[in-house]
Amino acid sequence: MQNQSSAEHNDPVTITLTDRLFDRLQRAIVEGEIASGSKISEPELARQHGVSRGSLREAIGRLEARKLVERKPNLGARVVTLSYEHLIEIYQIREALEGMAARLAAQHMSDNEIEELQTLLSEHGRQIEEQHGEAYFQKQGDLDFHYRIVQGSKNRHLIGLLCNDLYHLLRMYRYQFGMRSKRSRQAYDEHHYLLNAIISRDPEMAELLMRQHIRSSRRNVEKMLLEN
Amino acid sequence: MQNQSSAEHNDPVTITLTDRLFDRLQRAIVEGEIASGSKISEPELARQHGVSRGSLREAIGRLEARKLVERKPNLGARVVTLSYEHLIEIYQIREALEGMAARLAAQHMSDNEIEELQTLLSEHGRQIEEQHGEAYFQKQGDLDFHYRIVQGSKNRHLIGLLCNDLYHLLRMYRYQFGMRSKRSRQAYDEHHYLLNAIISRDPEMAELLMRQHIRSSRRNVEKMLLEN
DNA sequence: CAATATTAAAGTGTCGACACTTTTATCTGT
């Protein structure tokens, strides 16, 4: 699940104005530049970005589809309000969907893809040894690993759901709740078990391990948030 | 998962023009009135429905979010093309998500809700005895049952994903692939096992049974489609 | 002075018009 612009696999590289605007707004929201829960004034935002209200409106519509903003008729749009409960909901959905993705990946990934995944993972291992688990790189590494497995499912609908819809919401929580994982070593191990299940072409086991991995990640987050 | 207009839990009952248009278009697409795979001409559709292109565009945007149409910059929108492969993808996602929904429902449904579910199910049983499994009613019954369990998960994000996004796509396949279930009796039995797991408050078992139920429904569909 | 009614301001929903892109139809040369 790496950074990808909204040109998301759009063969014609024509980027429309609304596309760019959508990207910018999404980033601004995810990174908290536009505060969570705050109201969005169409005239103001349109002016700030030098664009007509019509185009802005379309961008907002897409943000709504990704559940980054909520809209009520005649009352306007607000940036979604983050909450502990909602974060848990997202983890439950991830557990179900990524579990299925791992199951499918064990069936459908090519030998070549599996090798690349292996390479990626040993690279992570090296990084962890070297810099004793520098948080940022490891977090990105986690995303890369999950991203490849999701892609490996070969289920385009599932890929879209996880990489387009859920991913950015999750990123928003990471940014704004300051979620740094202090368990990069454990995560790395769990990734390894999962990889072995995929190498063995064992769908059942792959799903099981992925679900455990996400559950333990969730427990980690829960603990971290209850400390604050 | 019963019929619900796009006013979807919008407290202010102000229905905007775009809302109505969206509903109409969604119905037209789901029921095949606008052919799957066909191109959508904005000027023409706008004229047909007596509405400006701007409003139509917003409606199309929402249809795109629900994956009922696909859009390419400067080339316009097409109704999504149905395929066997895509239908399988949807069933895989349903298996994962509804499985999780059942697990959560076993934990979170109120005793009252469980009783109502029980009532609903015995009503279905009665109907099957009487009219020997009239296809339509039983299909609706299946939807109602699943709908309540999804609601019972109390996971709002999950509910939205299943009842808003996936549900209409699935309905579209049912309509256009003519998917009638000839296994209402078996489905009824499977519902019963699942209900028992929920009554026992056994999340693990509930998820397992729901996943089996959806898998067997998928196999039924596969068989049915390979006959044509 | 507080609570309601009235009015002004701001905001959203909808529309029609124009610019640019893609597609279709026509023309040109060999």
Place this chain on the structure above:
DNA sequence: ACAGATAAAAGTGTCGACACTTTAATATTG
């Protein structure tokens, strides 16, 4: 007659303006 170039038509992307709704500010009244 056919392939490619050219022009016309249709279609999409973007904009600014107006109507109606909500919110804020002001006035009114008990």
